Amino acid sequence: MSDCIFCKIVAGEIPASKVYEDDHVLAFLDITQVTQGHTLVIPKQHFRNVLDLEPQVAADLFSAVPAIARQLKEKLGASGLNIVNNNEEAAGQTVFHTHIHLLPRFDHNDGLSIHFKTKEPDFEALAQLAQDLYLGESNETS
Secondary structure, eight states, rough: OOHHHHHHTTTTTSSSOOEEEEEEEEEEETTTTTTTOEEEEESSOOSSSSOOOOOOOOHHHHHHHHHHHHHHHHHOSSEEEEEEEOSGGGTTTOSSSSOOEEEEESSSSSSSOOOOOOOOOHHHHHEEEEEHHHOOOOOOOO
């Protein structure tokens, strides 16, 4: 896509601080550096987000993530790492080319806050929802 900033990075039209590259995947430092080493992992082929990925593209992308994450954690001396992916505007996606954020974490006061609201579980409602959402072997995944 001619107007996609990540496609321009893949094409070499815009410089990037690369930390990993193979035939299908590119990883580079995010210019915002929410935490030191904040890295984006993208498929070289353009897809809007994870919801649109073809199975082989997803396999290539997600098989690269653990090695890149380990490298960041080890080389930076991080004590943890968040893996974040936003799909569509409602979820906070601002660049519409699939990308995975790897965010090394050093302590609880590093400027990044991710919280989940908790409440008492309704196990009956959870069981019904799981049944409604179940994607078993007989269902298509695409």
